[in-house]
Amino acid sequence: MALMDTVGTGSRSLAVQAELRRFIHATNDIEQENWAKQLELIKTHLSALLERAGMRYFHYVIDQPAVDAAAFEGVSTVMLSSFPQEWRIWCGENGFGHHNPVVYESIDRKLPFSWSELSESVRIGDRDVRFFAEAERHGIRGAVTFPIHLPHETAALTVVPESVLGEVEDDQMLHLLAYYLHLAARRPLYEVAMTTPGRRQSLLSPRETEVLEGTANGMTTSRISGELNISEKSVEFHMEGARRKLQSSSRAHAVAKAVALGLLRIL
Incomplete structure (x- = not known):
């Protein structure tokens, strides 16, 4: 029943x-x-x-x-x-x-x-x-x-x-x-x-934005680590934080949503 x-x-x-x-x-x-x-x-x-x-x-x-x-x-x-x-x-x-x-x-x-x-x-x-x-x-x-x-x-x-x-x-x-x-x-x-206006720029932390921008511009985890002078583990940590906030299923999905929201600069 x-x-x-x-x-x-x-x-x-x-x-x-x-x-x-x-x-x-x-x-x-x-x-x-x-x-x-x-x-x-x-x-x-x-x-x-x-x-x-x-x-x-x-x-x-x-x-x-x-x-x-x-x-x-x-x-x-x-x-x-x-x-x-x-x-x-x-x-x-x-x-x-x-x-x-x-x-x-x-x-x-x-x-x-x-x-x-x-x-x-x-x-x-x-x-x-x-x-x-x-x-x-x-x-x-x-x-x-x-x-x-x-x-x-x-x-x-x-x-x-x-x-x-x-x-x-x-x-x-x-x-x-x-x-x-x-x-x-x-x-x-x-x-x-x-x-919502006013929420977009405050959604991601500065470091999460940098990690996503590196990914969007084709960088590997290792290269992002070197560019930002942080460990690869820290890169993964910030990427996971960005994915969670953006409710995304993958790195590519997170980048796509961040771009659509105007959160990233792509070179």
Whole structure:
């Protein structure tokens, strides 16, 4: 029996199941490489699915990237969200963007949790109390977060019910959706984050850029080592760092992406 057939039998559950299948098929059919367009289509399909499930808002964020986290420090685009803009601005201005009790809890826990449960925990401090109070003031009520845990990477999907008195149902279905969403959205989110104006030049370290430029100009590892007066092992280390940040599968792929992003000079 398919997993989706085990997570609900009510009429709305069946409707959400059908919408989830459409989401999976639609995101599989989206044209690759046009990353910004791909994200917009994913967001459109996700909104339709969650509206069918009785949700008002959603917020998907990658908490701990599998790629070099330093390269994405402070990048607000590693997320998809329909949260009110005023709430997101408040979080950014008050240091709650990627440093808030929900993010920390989603890293530590694997099962869904409600914000009301977390706000009543004895573990939270005054700063966290302020976060939840402001969330309530901005209309974020009844929120439930679904953690996503994969090797070397964590993310989370938070949903908010349409009705103030409503509850988030179909927990298993929505948690399954969270994983499908992550698989569909993570790559384009990384790609868009890397090509955002102001991020290109800060993406690679100076040494990673030099190693990539040497490779792009046909130099071997040994020659790059001699030109930069560093060991061949250091050359390999910086090349691996560049490949990781660029999400590339090979040296040639890393060079091609860096050139496309305007990060390299080729002689």
